[in-house]
Amino acid sequence: MTILTLAKALNEGMRKAMEDDSKVLVMGEDVGKLGGVFRVTDGLQKDFGEQRVIDTPLAESGIIGTAIGLALRGYRPVCEIQFDGFVFPAADQIITQLAKMPLRSLGKLRLPVVVRIPCGGGIGAVEHHSESPEAYFTHTAGLRVVACSNPADAYTMIQQAIRCEDPVIFFEPKRRYWEKAEVDVDSSGWIPFDEAKVVRQGTDVTLLAYGPMVKTCLEAAKAAEDDGRSLEVVDLRSLNPLDVSKITESVRRTGRCIVVHEAPVYNGFGAEIAARVTEECFYNLQSPVLRVGGPSTPYPPSRLEDHYLPDLDRVLHAVDRAFAF
Amino acid sequence: MTADASRGAEAPPELIQLLTPEGERVEHPDYDIDLTPEEVRGLYRDLTLVRRVDLEAVALQRQGELGLWASLLGQEAAQIGSGRALTEADMAFPTYREHGVAWCRGVDPINLLGLFRGVNHGGWDPAEHNFHLYTIVIGSQTLHAVGYAMGIQRDGAEAASIVYFGDGATSQGDVNEAFIWASVFNAPVVFFCQNNQWAISEPLEKQTRIPLYRRASGFGFPGVRVDGNDVFACLAVTRKALAEARSGQGPMLIEAFTYRMGAHTTSDDPTRYRVAAELEAWKLKDPIERVRAYMFKNQIADQEFFDAIDAEADELGRDVRKRCLELPDPEPLAIFDHVYAEQHSLMDAERAEFATYLEGFEA
Numbered sequence: 001m002t003i004l005t006l007a008k009a010l011n012e013g014m015r016k017a018m019e020d021d022s023k024v025l026v027m028g029e030d031v032g033k034l035g036g037v038f039r040v041t042d043g044l045q046k047d048f049g050e051q052r053v054i055d056t057p058l059a060e061s062g063i064i065g066t067a068i069g070l071a072l073r074g075y076r077p078v079c080e081i082q083f084d085g086f087v088f089p090a091a092d093q094i095i096t097q098l099a100k101m102p103l104r105s106l107g108k109l110r111l112p113v114v115v116r117i118p119c120g121g122g123i124g125a126v127e128h129h130s131e132s133p134e135a136y137f138t139h140t141a142g143l144r145v146v147a148c149s150n151p152a153d154a155y156t157m158i159q160q161a162i163r164c165e166d167p168v169i170f171f172e173p174k175r176r177y178w179e180k181a182e183v184d185v186d187s188s189g190w191i192p193f194d195e196a197k198v199v200r201q202g203t204d205v206t207l208l209a210y211g212p213m214v215k216t217c218l219e220a221a222k223a224a225e226d227d228g229r230s231l232e233v234v235d236l237r238s239l240n241p242l243d244v245s246k247i248t249e250s251v252r253r254t255g256r257c258i259v260v261h262e263a264p265v266y267n268g269f270g271a272e273i274a275a276r277v278t279e280e281c282f283y284n285l286q287s288p289v290l291r292v293g294g295p296s297t298p299y300p301p302s303r304l305e306d307h308y309l310p311d312l313d314r315v316l317h318a319v320d321r322a323f324a325f
Numbered sequence: 326m327t328a329d330a331s332r333g334a335e336a337p338p339e340l341i342q343l344l345t346p347e348g349e350r351v352e353h354p355d356y357d358i359d360l361t362p363e364e365v366r367g368l369y370r371d372l373t374l375v376r377r378v379d380l381e382a383v384a385l386q387r388q389g390e391l392g393l394w395a396s397l398l399g400q401e402a403a404q405i406g407s408g409r410a411l412t413e414a415d416m417a418f419p420t421y422r423e424h425g426v427a428w429c430r431g432v433d434p435i436n437l438l439g440l441f442r443g444v445n446h447g448g449w450d451p452a453e454h455n456f457h458l459y460t461i462v463i464g465s466q467t468l469h470a471v472g473y474a475m476g477i478q479r480d481g482a483e484a485a486s487i488v489y490f491g492d493g494a495t496s497q498g499d500v501n502e503a504f505i506w507a508s509v510f511n512a513p514v515v516f517f518c519q520n521n522q523w524a525i526s527e528p529l530e531k532q533t534r535i536p537l538y539r540r541a542s543g544f545g546f547p548g549v550r551v552d553g554n555d556v557f558a559c560l561a562v563t564r565k566a567l568a569e570a571r572s573g574q575g576p577m578l579i580e581a582f583t584y585r586m587g588a589h590t591t592s593d594d595p596t597r598y599r600v601a602a603e604l605e606a607w608k609l610k611d612p613i614e615r616v617r618a619y620m621f622k623n624q625i626a627d628q629e630f631f632d633a634i635d636a637e638a639d640e641l642g643r644d645v646r647k648r649c650l651e652l653p654d655p656e657p658l659a660i661f662d663h664v665y666a667e668q669h670s671l672m673d674a675e676r677a678e679f680a681t682y683l684e685g686f687e688a
Binding site: 051056057059061062064065066067068069070071072073074075089092093096097100101102103104105106107108109110141142144164165166194240241242243244 | 445446447448450451452457458460462465467468469470471472473474475476477479480486498499502503505506509662663664665666667669670671672674
């Protein structure tokens, strides 16, 4: 076991993938000498060279568009989008090309392209640096969308994303980049790529979260113990496809369900989960499925982000509401 | 500053031409070509057959058999000339109008019709023909071609990619990003812009204030303008550009100066936005007639040859029509096929649910 930050775990995972397969490329703005603005690609260009770790011009559509071309030639590009809010210039290439080309070719073409996106807020950044655009991509058929929440998963999931024959949108919780945990870098313990994980067992409420909110939910669950409430926390990990059976299994046991994410609640990813849980667990529910997330506003200036972002108290408030029914 | 609005019969001075509209062979110091009579006959055959396929497709659309068709009428020389310049290892990235290039790459025309009929989004194997799928979103494929060329570089292969786009596409961000990428990575890619003067109803002046081929210099690579109705010149210029790209000399922009004789697509009505005189002027520059005149004058073919090609074209038209009408609709559950390469639980669940729903009708 090695203690790694989430950023370093991603770095080690990419390094392993690049060692295992010479077709794996890393590309993006500042990913070379600088090692990325979050240093997630630190040292990769030094060890694998400029042909495999490509510093690109500053244009996101170009990054994804050329990655598609490289994939058509048999390469496996791992693209870094510097910040969540900058993925939109690339949205056309991701949505109209990357997601649909395999289908358009009746399966003859495969696009094993990974799009890494540091996502979410909580680091005091300026506008367009703290967004949660997952719903745009989970709504796009042809993409897989995953979100890691801790170093051990990050190390495994990035390798699985790179091995996957489908395009993968890979969300990284940027405010958790510096958090450390044990990672078994020698492990070959592959998990199914679309499997959710119960990260804390409980009996009264199921908290469903992904990415940065998993830790928040774990903290809330710990605090709820004092009130004698037992909260189960499920880390969804994969948003498309969603591990519906793991979710419904938990909700049937606890009878209550709360979805927690940073993105605005309105038309957010939580709405999809709430609808599915309601459909599948209607007779098991003690209360309606509740959602905790951001207001339907643009991400605020950073001095207000603590109010915008769901925190332990907001989660516990939702728990109170669930018990009040 | 004046806009380059020369859409009439007058050829701008920078135009590379090897065959005049009257069928006279002319020399060019940088782009000469030596074609055998057999090769000339082959080009004529290509030009005639793709025009025939195109006409048949337009007719099929008018009869309700295709949802839409994007005609290549007038652009045959640009497509056949550039298409025949490709070697087997080169990779072509088309828009949705490159029926002539598809022909050169050995793609069965019925696959093109299938797309416009709505049977699928492209029924051919891009890897088998080294001819990518048609791309509808304007200019997107330019970046794919550059990325593919970067792959060729990394493979150390003796090949290049060529990407087709129109004058309207040059306004797109992706095309400009593709120029930048190609230039800074010295990628073996040829940008083949068919300037057919109109982006649906928008004339060239709405896209640019300078001749399009001159854009390349601002990105750091050469650009040339070729007579897009001259199949010899299109072949010579593209062949040279590809050879240079393959030998590590980087990208080139070719502007094929041509004219879309028909509508943008069958949904369009060009009489609303362009004058008949313009069309008449370009008719005199027809890409097929000039090769025919050249062949007659130089006794490269006789009437018997032309009759045989016409008969072959008619037979091809009949064959395409027959097979188009026979194309079966896909099975309903095909909606769920190929969305993902690997097993995907949401697809599996939705497919099963839809199958059960459909079975309810049979019971």
